[in-house]
Amino acid sequence: xxxxxxxxxxxxxxxxxxxxxxxxxxxxxxxxxxxxxxxxxxxxxxxxxxxxxxxxxxxxxxxxxxxxxxxxxxxxxxxxxxxxxxxxxxxxxxxxxxxxxxxxxxxxxxxxxxxxxxxxxxxxxxxxxxxxxxxxxxxxxxxxxxxxxxxxxxxxxxxxxxxxxxxxxxxxxxxxxxxxxxxxx
Amino acid sequence: xxxxxxxxxxxxxxxxxxxxxxxxxxxxxxxxxxxxxxxxxxxxxxxxxxxxxxxxxxxxxxxxxxxxxxxxxxxxxxxxxxxxxxxxxxxxxxxxxxxxxxxxxxxxxxxxxxxxxxxxxxxxxxxxxxxxxxxxxxxxxxxxxxxxxxxxxxxxxxxxxxxxxxxxxxxxxxxxxxxxxxxxxxxxxxxxxxxxxxxxxxxxxxxxxxxxxxxxxxxxxxxxxxxxxxxxxxxxxxxxxxxxxxxxxxxxxxxxxxxxxxxxxxxxxxxxxxxxxxxxxxxxxxxxxxxxxxxxxxxxxxxxxxxxxxxxxxxxxxxxxxxxxxxxxxxxxxxxxxxxxxxxxxxxxxxxxxxxxxxxxxxxxxxxxxxxxxxxxxxxxxxxxxxxxxxxxxxxxxxxxxxxxxxxxxxxxxxxxxxxxxxxxxxxxxxxxxxxxxxxxxxxxxxxxxx
Numbered sequence: 053x054x055x056x057x058x059x060x061x062x063x064x065x066x067x068x069x070x071x072x073x074x075x076x077x078x079x080x081x082x083x084x085x086x087x088x089x090x091x092x093x094x095x096x097x098x099x100x101x102x103x104x105x106x107x108x109x110x111x112x113x114x115x116x117x118x119x120x121x122x123x124x125x126x127x128x129x130x131x132x133x134x135x136x137x138x139x140x141x142x143x144x145x146x147x148x149x150x151x152x153x154x155x156x157x158x159x160x161x162x163x164x165x166x167x168x169x170x171x172x173x174x175x176x177x178x179x180x181x182x183x184x185x186x187x188x189x190x191x192x193x194x195x196x197x198x199x200x201x202x203x204x205x206x207x208x209x210x211x212x213x214x215x216x217x218x219x220x221x222x223x224x225x226x227x228x229x230x231x232x233x234x235x236x237x
Numbered sequence: 238x239x240x241x242x243x244x245x246x247x248x249x250x251x252x253x254x255x256x257x258x259x260x261x262x263x264x265x266x267x268x269x270x271x272x273x274x275x276x277x278x279x280x281x282x283x284x285x286x287x288x289x290x291x292x293x294x295x296x297x298x299x300x301x302x303x304x305x306x307x308x309x310x311x312x313x314x315x316x317x318x319x320x321x322x323x324x325x326x327x328x329x330x331x332x333x334x335x336x337x338x339x340x341x342x343x344x345x346x347x348x349x350x351x352x353x354x355x356x357x358x359x360x361x362x363x364x365x366x367x368x369x370x371x372x373x374x375x376x377x378x379x380x381x382x383x384x385x386x387x388x389x390x391x392x393x394x395x396x397x398x399x400x401x402x403x404x405x406x407x408x409x410x411x412x413x414x415x416x417x418x419x420x421x422x423x424x425x426x427x428x429x430x431x432x433x434x435x436x437x438x439x440x441x442x443x444x445x446x447x448x449x450x451x452x453x454x455x456x457x458x459x460x461x462x463x464x465x466x467x468x469x470x471x472x473x474x475x476x477x478x479x480x481x482x483x484x485x486x487x488x489x490x491x492x493x494x495x496x497x498x499x500x501x502x503x504x505x506x507x508x509x510x511x512x513x514x515x516x517x518x519x520x521x522x523x524x525x526x527x528x529x530x531x532x533x534x535x536x537x538x539x540x541x542x543x544x545x546x547x548x549x550x551x552x553x554x555x556x557x558x559x560x561x562x563x564x565x566x567x568x569x570x571x572x573x574x575x576x577x578x579x580x581x582x583x584x585x586x587x588x589x590x591x592x593x594x595x596x597x598x599x600x601x602x603x604x605x606x607x608x609x610x611x612x613x614x615x616x617x618x619x620x621x622x623x624x625x626x627x628x629x630x631x632x633x634x635x636x637x638x639x640x641x642x643x644x645x646x647x648x649x650x651x652x653x654x655x656x657x658x659x660x661x662x663x664x665x666x667x668x669x670x671x672x673x674x675x676x677x678x679x680x681x682x683x684x685x686x687x688x
Contacts, residue, residue, distance in 0.1 A: 083392040137568070174592065177517070181523065207480075
């Protein structure tokens with residue numbers, strides 16, 4: 053089993069203010085007419101209309117993580133990693149999750165979000181589904197180990213949130229992962 | 238943080254397009270035109286028709302404007318070259334006609350000057366600009382028959398010169414083949430600068446011009462899809478911390494959130510009447526195909542019921558069936574089900590990884606990606622599973638193919654020097670063209686209808 057160093061990073065998410073903005077769009081008017089006789093002319097009239105684009109406001113707040121740096125739970129939780137196009141837990145992942153389950157039992161007020169990720173290869177949309185299954189694999193195992201399902205939620209980022217950005221197997225293997233984030237205390 | 242959709246003049250523009258003045262004065266066209274078939278598209282010996290584009294002239298009394306003349310002519314030539322139906326005789330130095338002494342209209346020039354250089358078709362165009370206002374007259378001639386095939390006059394803002402010329406290019410292709418070109422369509426795609434976390438949505442013309450950034454929410458935005466009238470765009474955004482589906486209505490200038498369901502709401506595709514969307518949503522912690530109402534976002538049907546993952550649904554042209562990806566066999570493959578759910582069949586049988594189907598409304602083919610010898614390539618297949626054909630033989634992954642509105646071209650991404658670029662090719666995999674060259678990493682292109 054690989055012992056990795058855990059870096060603590062609980063980052064409070066900034067609340068995102070989505071400001072109202074609007075802009076007026078100038079319509080371009082193109083009129084079309086059929087020419088039948090040479091140089092036949094007619095007098096088309098222009099229509100102009102205006103549309104405004106207005107954004108709704110939204111506020112989001114929560115706890116997030118940066119990159120693949122994980123939850124502060126003493127010493128022991130890392131991302132767990134997966135093989136290409138697979139969502140089955142590897143044995144090293146099961147060990148990690150056992151420690152996480154124990155920690156959650158010792159810290160009953162903590163809820164967790166599990167984010168499933170994929171590497172950049174393959175269909176982006178299929179990878180969204182695969183990320184969901186990867187997150188769910190960890191969730192199921194934690195529940196099997198006695199963690200209440202109410203304390204766990206899952207999310208998939210597909211291949212949209214890589215922790216490493218070069219196109220090498222080394223990097224891809226780091227991106228096929230589940231991240232864990234504390235969502236409440 | 239500011240979050241805004243950029244103004245989208247060209248989008249609005251097309252729809253505000255305006256009154257179509259069809260002045261049918263009895264004419265060069267007799268009432269029942271004996272339609273000549275210029276191109277039989279199914280013919281095995283399809284040949285390109287030689288076509289000349291005369292240098293553009295100022296309309297009577299107007300000043301010469303070299304910029305309009307050269308830009309406009311280049312747009313026509315590029316469009317018609319792209320269509321693959323024409324052999325462009327585009328070098329003016331090979332022309333016999335003296336432009337100064339000849340007009341646009343029939344009788345003001347000699348067809349033999351054009352048939353002698355081999356041009357079977359001839360485009361003549363004239364322009365006049367008055368301040369912001371640009372008027373362009375076009376005529377497409379059959380030089381052998383010595384008659385006009387179609388003539389149009391367009392008026393618009395000078396800044397929309399590209400759209401104006403694209404409109405006539407559509408007309409030319411429609412006159413020759415029966416279906417318009419793709420020249421007033423748009424491409425929507427996702428773009429990421431460097432390795433920033435944010436991925437925003439962009440649009441551009443079919444030829445890569447007029448790129449605009451559509452979202453500025455600094456979140457992850459994916460899977461844009463145009464409505465069939467090209468006035469609306471749905472996409473998935475993580476900006477409220479869950480992958481929700483959003484809709485931008487360019488005509489109303491509004492953005493709304495369509496789904497509030499926990500988990501994935503992504504990969505949406507519009508029904509032909511725009512009243513419904515099919516997409517992937519989370520059920521029992523995996524992804525299923527559903528149909529929702531566009532007006533409310535309410536789920537009206539769960540199409541698939543499986544313990545496996547489903548992704549990337551798209552409608553058949555008659556909306557009776559849905560093609561989608563599922564790993565129910567162990568690896569991602571493409572399946573087809575009735576839009577009511579229930580019966581399904583597996584479409585792809587070759588290769589272990591097939592994904593991202595898009596079903597053409599025009600040529601009854603599904604385009605998709607297939608992992609062949611370790612690399613993702615673009616393939617097409619008939620919905621009955623026949624005619625499986627590999628279109629790309631790239632050395633880097635090609636992904637997310639999308640049909641052009643007339644089914645004659647496919648856009649997709651290919652990683653070139655580490656950057657995913659937009660690529661375009663015809664439906665046989667020929668005439669491959671790189672559309673973008675900048676550093677923005679592009680994903681998920683989706684091709685709109687003409688507007």
